Amino acid sequence: MGAFSSFAVYTYLLFAALTQCCAEKSFSIDRINKTFLLDGEPFRYISGSIHYFRVHPDQWNDRLSRMRAAGLNAIQFYIPWNFHEVYEGISRFDGSRNVTHFLSLAAGNELYALVRIGPYICGEWENGGLPWWLLKYENIRMRTSDVRFLDAVKKWFDVLLPQLKPSLRKNGGPILMLQVENEYKL
Known part of the structure; x- marks a missing residue:
């Protein structure tokens, strides 16, 4: 040649x-x-649920690889607001709260992700994932158009969504869909 x-x-x-x-x-x-x-x-997609906040981070990869081995090609999980923002204005995404690491492990196991970002998640989780400190607002009406609730949700999403953006499918990540709210008025 x-x-x-x-x-x-x-x-x-x-x-x-x-x-x-x-x-x-x-x-x-x-x-x-x-x-x-x-x-x-x-x-x-064929998916199953796994809650990173209920599994020790040392076991995340093992559980995800088992899900893939079971024939799944996607996972679904909630993000509990009150797990990441225990105290108002202090959000944590380290250790067992490192959702971006969890997503990278999912991608490494060839699993897509369907992520339920709340603010309310239910998920048999305390207060449906809503932080306790919201109750400091007298007569607040959660999961409504109450301005105090919506302002708090906006602040939370302003912190959470930039964490997830690199993992969206269009950016090469595993996230196919985000679900806002859960079981509203059921």
Whole structure:
């Protein structure tokens, strides 16, 4: 093979590799055909729930690998606000609260993620994941349009969502969907 042919083959392979690795990641809904699309192709997720806040971080990877071995291609989990912001204005994402590390382990196990961000999660979790300190506001009406509640939720989402943004599918991460609220008025 001549030098030009070798260069052409090398250039083609490099282009193909770059195109493959850098292709735009997407997740959408094809409403006409009633199917999910992953990177433009029909996709069905098979998921199970795992609550990182109920499993020791040393066991996260083991549990995720078992879920993948069971045939799942996605996980679902809640993010309890009161687990991350025990005290107003002090949010933690370290140790057992390191949701970004949990998501990276999910991705490493080829699992997509459907994340329920609350603010209310139910999940058989204390106060449905709402922080106790909200009760300092006299007569606050949680899970309503009460301005005090909505202001607190906005502050929480302003902290939480930047933590999750790098893990969204469009940014190359495992998060396919975010669910706001849970079991509203049930």
